[in-house]
Amino acid sequence: MGTKPIRAITEDEIRRFEEDGVVHLKGFFDTGWVEMMRERVEYVANNPGKLHHELSKPGDEGRFFSETFLWHQNDGFREFIYGSPAAAIVGQIMRSAKINIVFDQFLIKEPNTDEPTVWHHDLTYWPIRGDQVCTLWLALDEVTEETGSMEFVVGSHKWGKRFHPVAFVDPEKYKTGEPAVPDIDAMRDELEFTRFDYEIGDCTVHHGLLVHAAGGNQSRDRRRRAYVTRWAGSDVVYDPRPNIQDMLWEPDMAPGAPLDSELWPAVWQGEVR
Numbered sequence: 600m601g602t603k604p605i606r607a608i609t610e611d612e613i614r615r616f617e618e619d620g621v622v623h624l625k626g627f628f629d630t631g632w633v634e635m636m637r638e639r640v641e642y643v644a645n646n647p648g649k650l651h652h653e654l655s656k657p658g659d660e661g662r663f664f665s666e667t668f669l670w671h672q673n674d675g676f677r678e679f680i681y682g683s684p685a686a687a688i689v690g691q692i693m694r695s696a697k698i699n700i701v702f703d704q705f706l707i708k709e710p711n712t713d714e715p716t717v718w719h720h721d722l723t724y725w726p727i728r729g730d731q732v733c734t735l736w737l738a739l740d741e742v743t744e745e746t747g748s749m750e751f752v753v754g755s756h757k758w759g760k761r762f763h764p765v766a767f768v769d770p771e772k773y774k775t776g777e778p779a780v781p782d783i784d785a786m787r788d789e790l791e792f793t794r795f796d797y798e799i800g801d802c803t804v805h806h807g808l809l810v811h812a813a814g815g816n817q818s819r820d821r822r823r824r825a826y827v828t829r830w831a832g833s834d835v836v837y838d839p840r841p842n843i844q845d846m847l848w849e850p851d852m853a854p855g856a857p858l859d860s861e862l863w864p865a866v867w868q869g870e871v872r
């Protein structure tokens with residue numbers, strides 16, 4: 600299993616992330632990593648832990664399954680967080696000398712899953728603040744629009760806006776003062792959108808404030824398994840706020856402190872370009 604990125608991230612790729620808010624990276628994760636994470640999917644999907652959620656509505660033929668904070672509880676995931684190329688990739692993309700893991704997550708949409716992922720952005724769910732926040736979404740299957748690839752609103756991370764987190768499970772769960780995400784589908788003519796087809800082992804990296812969504816998995820027989828890791832760079836600090844997403848535990852640190860802790864350790868350091 601390759602522990603270093605197969606090549607340096609190019610300046611063009613970094614600019615794409617900075618300007619569009621998302622970049623597609625082909626083939627950065629080899630079969631060893633994919634096979635290991637696929638095995639873990641089977642285990643976790645059959646033995647869900649305390650932060651798992653079934654996100655499909657009753658009557659949905661498929662299954663939309665999520666579980667978070669896997670690496671704290673399982674050595675295989677720990678190996679990915681500390682030993683895979685992921686942290687070095689996001690360090691280069693965010694031009695950060697330090698990378699902390701925020702959390703990891705499985706997002707699995709089995710065939711015939713109607714449940715979409717509605718328009719949202721990620722950062723307002725989490726008790727952290729800063730610009731260097733991103734998600735690396737790793738495809739463990741080929742993923743197309745039909746099986747639920749994400750669609751992104753190009754440049755929306757630069758709107759200077761923060762939107763209310765959208766509850767995927769309990770509609771009462773999140774209560775913050777932020778405005779709702781606007782009706783993005785009603786603005787199709789005014790906005791620019793992008794989406795990617797993923798080969799197995801491809802990933803996208805998207806900014807924490809980039810607005811995005813995904814359809815269900817309309818295929819009858821193709822699974823959509825993704826291992827998703829959320830990362831922070833050196834400008835990110837603790838920002839506790841009520842009624843947002845549960846972390847595995849509340850970290851014992853002052854608001855405004857750097858993330859370095861048992862919950863969110865620094866896992867990579869490198870040179871900034």
Ligand SMILES: O=C(O)CCC(=O)C(=O)O
Nearest residue numbers: 706716721734736813827
């Ligand atoms: O996998 C999905 O359907 C949505 C993923 C997503 O919203 C994210 O990773 O931020």
